[in-house]
Amino acid sequence: MRAALMYGAGDVRVENVADPVIKHPTDAVVRITAAAVCGSDLHLFNSLSPTAGPLRMGHEFVGVVEDTGSEVTTVKRGDLVVSPFAISDNTCEFCREGLQTSCTHPEANYWDFKPDEGAQAEAIRVTLADGSLVKLPVAADSALVPSLLTLSDVYCTGHRAAVLGGVDEHTRVTVIGDGAVGLMAVLSAKLLGAEQIILMGRHPDRTDLGREFGATDIVAARGAEGIEAVRELTGGQGTHTVIEAVGHLPAYEQAVGVVRAGGIISRIGVPQYEEAPIGMASLFMRNVCLTGGLAPVRAYIDELMPAILDGTIEPGKVFDTTTDVDGVPAGYRSMADRQSLKILVKP
């Protein structure tokens, strides 16, 4: 089958690889019908060392179950399923608390850390199929599939950021970053009733979609100028919640600059830094809380699916480009160049 591999920064290739087969009784093999390129893939696309590659890429997919191991009971051949980006048994202590990203099962993993599997391909072997896969009650060719695909990562991730940020009808929110996750955070903040949603982004086509999802204000400026603009929009105080959906240090510093005293910075952009300011001047004196992390997407799929199925929301609007597996390398370049917002891969 065809599959995308990243050999190093800027170097994604599509090659013929072996078809996946069942290896463990808890496995399923899924024929992929829709996958995506994620903003977090771009971090690797910008930084991967050639000695670390090649990596099989992709952690968001919808597909049809083709085969199952002997112990799999919740999905069967022919089911359309979606997978979260973390593989978990959904039964351990952490999974039961809704933190499937910290599943203690020895086979628990992230697609990104599995060198032999990736979703930017024609098929995939899913370990812990019972814990990870969720059946979708539509056909593989349903027009709802792009929106349901966002349950694999970006919509659930944006939703969690808004939940951890304490968003309710009394909350003013800043979302930093107009990528797919930032836009999903805007949509989620809107659904949670946020009073004001300021989207910080520089790409008019994206911020236009942000307005459609519920942003009340757009701030294109960055750094000190952007911080000043948000403060002007909030009576000088900043916002109760700041959702940081970029992952680079300047975005974090911007978050510190626009958060209201006593407020919450909720991070979903995968940090491309380890050290950052958290002392007296940045967080402590103003009692700012820093939350977020790798989202346990599996915990939110069932809760968020109905509004997609009944057409209330259409998070799949973040996909503005569709390609096949052979088009994945061009898709990476297009996203990296900010020509595409998010790539839908239809093998």
Place this chain on the structure above:
Amino acid sequence: MRAALMYGAGDVRVENVADPVIKHPTDAVVRITAAAVCGSDLHLFNSLSPTAGPLRMGHEFVGVVEDTGSEVTTVKRGDLVVSPFAISDNTCEFCREGLQTSCTHPEANYWDFKPDEGAQAEAIRVTLADGSLVKLPVAADSALVPSLLTLSDVYCTGHRAAVLGGVDEHTRVTVIGDGAVGLMAVLSAKLLGAEQIILMGRHPDRTDLGREFGATDIVAARGAEGIEAVRELTGGQGTHTVIEAVGHLPAYEQAVGVVRAGGIISRIGVPQYEEAPIGMASLFMRNVCLTGGLAPVRAYIDELMPAILDGTIEPGKVFDTTTDVDGVPAGYRSMADRQSLKILVKP
């Protein structure tokens, strides 16, 4: 009157200074009957540049109102009062939310930042007396005064750390630091019902008091060894809540090491660092939340006072040394040398 001034690291002197007088209609002058030396004073005692001094010291006191400005209505001459370490009007937007440390009144301040006033003295001028001072329903010579004095900072601060840390009857807690604030955090976690309270501290007399306040386990080791010990006490997972009551970077790193995935690090030790690890490896991958900050003590005084008045708790046990104002310099040295846990100053 006599007052303590810090001229630089290690250099505290007691001098004759002018008696305080009313300057603004919202002022009160308070004759101090009990004050304290704080662990955060010790940070300055270890680091103050001689060019930054001399500073009038002390931010925790109980005393008798001696005079009031024309606009003061909530306290009157002769009242015994306690003051939080932050001065606030208690009416602004932030004060109404319980974040008096971010009061927007132009006169809002911290005692530590007021070069002309300090509580390690015979008397003090209190700006925003109505917003800051709280009347105590006991006599100045009551045996309850040491415990009521802890409402000015350390008990309310420890309580807030436990509250922000989400402590309830299902929570396992680590408290890092056996100073007064750490011990108050132990007491607070116990009162909130914590299932397990691990106190990390190296001074047996202090950790003994910690056990009395509710600690279930003591870990004297620090660094990697201390982290390993806490993990062993918690089935390998670490604790849901970690209260960091030291303020030095190694204590923060220890907090990262002992916090359970999905858990909360609640900081009350005033950070003596600005940059620290918060990226993928430290917080993000395990969804650890970092909260805390300068505690808005005023928000908790009324709530926490009754259990002191009725004798249910005795937080004043953290005072193990009593001195007069002239003994304050020796008190600093004694606390810095870990000979004294906390100094009670009786002018």
